[in-house]
Amino acid sequence: MNQITWTEGGTGRAARWRSESGWPAPKKVVVADDTMNADTAYRLALDGTALLWRGDFQNARQLLAALVRRVDHKSARARRPKPGAAAATPTELFHRHRLQQLQRARTLAMLLIPFEAGHTIALRRAPAVQEACLEAYGPAAEPYVASLRELLGVIGAHEWRRKGVRIAALDAHIHPWYGVFSPVRGEYVELVAQAPLPPGAQLAFDIGAGSGVLSAVLARRGILRVVGTDMDARALGCARENIARLGLASQVELLEADLFPAGRAPLVVCNPPWLPGKPSSAIEYAIYDPDSRMLRCFLGGLAAHLEPGGEGWLILSDLAEHLGLRPRDQLLGWIADAGLEVVARHDVRPTHAKASDPDDPLHAARSREVTSLWRLRAAR
Structure with a gap:
């Protein structure tokens, strides 16, 4: 069991360590409370010393906000170009940004909260977080320690799950x-909702179903049977719940599989992670595809899972191209090498906030981003 250890009141203590990001338990831990000021906390966190909080919970939140301001101020200064220095390439900017984000996350994760069994927090003015933590972690039969930043993410995810995202x-x-x-x-999602379906398509595969949103869209469009696959048990549970809530369980089947289910279909849809790179946490597997593995394996196996005349829909942003991470010629080469040809491509400009934020470190690339639905078929 992964444990965190510390000394408190002259006595050695230990508890289970939880980190959804997969980070090891901090080796240096000090007990902190309302008397610790933000500058001291920041210096300790930068040094890799974790702060196990024993004070008021809301004061811990305020301290975390103060740490955020200090970390972001330091990052902003680091991004300023040095006089006479050559302008960084988009790829260099991306890797600097990734490193800064990782360092930021690690520093902010140094403020820790102790939990009792059952996900209760024995701190003054602590909220009731049992339901949110049960959804994220499952049952807790013993005490544990987790970062406050992760806990706030758990609470935020609970609200997203409760309210939902309108599609x-x-x-x-x-x-x-x-x-x-x-x-x-x-x-x-709109690209999948509007692209012309292959004539007579009554079966579709949704590769990497995630929340189940694309399986639901295909079912609503009249596909009589949709088979969604995913390797992540949490994603499959989420997709099943969403499909059932939408009344589509009779049309949509969800399976644990690495990419393709058995057989062929007239329509195979895949929305892989859009950027080649190494994820730094579990949630980042939806964004970063190490060595473009999922993308390449989807393309490589697509022809063998298409019915004659069928189409594969690849939903992919070209942000990787603007960042210099994957040239367009490489993608086209993978398509050709897989025995596929492009039937058509449907493009849309992103509408998310970062696409129009000039203060975003990757704004130059994001401002040119296009999301595409590539309609592919076996080459004739």
Whole structure:
């Protein structure tokens, strides 16, 4: 069992360590309370020393906000170009940004909250978080320690799950679970909702179903049977709940599988992670695809899972191209090498806030981003 240890009142203590990001338990831990000021906390966090909070819970939240301001101020200074220095390439900017984000997350994760069994927090003015933590972690039969920042993410995910994300193409809500990518970028969903279906298609495969949103859209469009696959048990649970809530369980089957289910279909849809790179946490597997593995494996196996005359729909942003991470020629080469050809491509500009935020470190690339639905078929 992964444990965190510390000394308190001259006595050695230990508890279970929880981290959805997969980070190891901090090796240096000090007990902190309302008497610790933000500058001291910041210096300790930068040094890799975790702060186990014993004070007022709301004061811990205020301290975390103060740490955020200090970390972001330091990051902003680091992004300023040095006089006479050559302008960074988009790829260099991306890798710097990733490193800064990782360092930021690690520093802010140093403020820790102790939990009792059953996900209760024995701190003054602590909220009731049992339901949110049960959704994210499952039952807790013993005490544990987790970062306050992660806890706030758990609480936020609980609210997303409760309220849901409205999907215009469904005229309904999708309710994402903690750790499952939320379909807040509606442009890619609209592409699937509007692209012309292959004539007579009554079966579709949804590869990497996630929250189940694309399976639901395909079912609502009249596909009589949709088979969605995913490797993540949490995603499958989320998708099943959403499909049942939408009344589509008789049309949609969800399976644990690495990419394709058995057989062939006239329509195979895949929305893989859009950026090649190494995820730094579980949720980032929806964004980063190490060495473009899922993308390449989807393309490589597509022809063998298409019925004659069938289409594969690849939903992909070209942000990786603007960042210099994957050239367009490489993607086209993978398509050709897989024995596929492009039938058509449907494009849309993203509408999310970062696309028009000039202060975003990657604004130059994001401002040119296009999301595309590539309609592919076996080459003739």
